[in-house]
Each structure stands twice: as structure tokens, then as C-alpha cells.
Amino acid sequence: MTKPFILTAEQRKGLKSKVLNHLQTYRRGRQSAIRGKDLAWQFGYSEDRHVRLIIRELIAEGFPIAAAVSEPMGFFVAVNGDEAAYYIGVLKERIKEDQTRLADFIKACHEFTIPEQMTLM
16 A cells, blocks of 8 residues: 655654665665665655655755766765765756756747746746
């Protein structure tokens, strides 16, 4: 049986604790990365949305949780400067791609009236 899509505050807190414990115990270093869907499945969830949101919160709280986008793919706790630099590079590339997509989308919407504040982003 899969867990519900909407979590209570108590369920969210419990999942956050489980995710953090698992990553810190078993997923230290890039070679031990785990895909989000596999991590979610391990805790009884059919999709990884909750896990991804919780990982984002953990990063904001100061945990160096990175993600590899090439094999082995998935989330892991960065254990050295090289692993941190790798993930920083991944994020910078993602920002560049998003900036390009934004510019292309604005051009594609040339026939629409877009509020000025939106084009200043």
C-alpha cells in the first residue's frame, strides 16, 4: 500500500528524519547515490515529490546533499570539495539552461502583453 500524496505535519517530520538518517548513514559520497524514486519507494511512497521537497529543505538547513545527473545518478551527501564542486557545476548549468529557456519563452510570447515587472526578472 502506498502512502497518501498529502502529508500531515507529523508525517512530513517523520519522513524528513528518515530521509536525513538514510542519506547520512548509507549515502555518503557520490558513489553511493540513490535515485529519488528509489528513496521514496523505500519509505512507502509511489513517487518522489515529497522526498525532493524534503531534500531541498535539508539543504537549506545546511546539509550538503547533492545530486548526480550521470551514473551513478541520485542523491548523496557530499563528503569533499570535489563532490561539492561537481554539484555546484550541475546547478550553474541548470541556471544557464533556465535563463535560455526564459529568454526563448519571452520571445515566443511576443504577441502577448506581458506586465513589465515579469520581463525584468
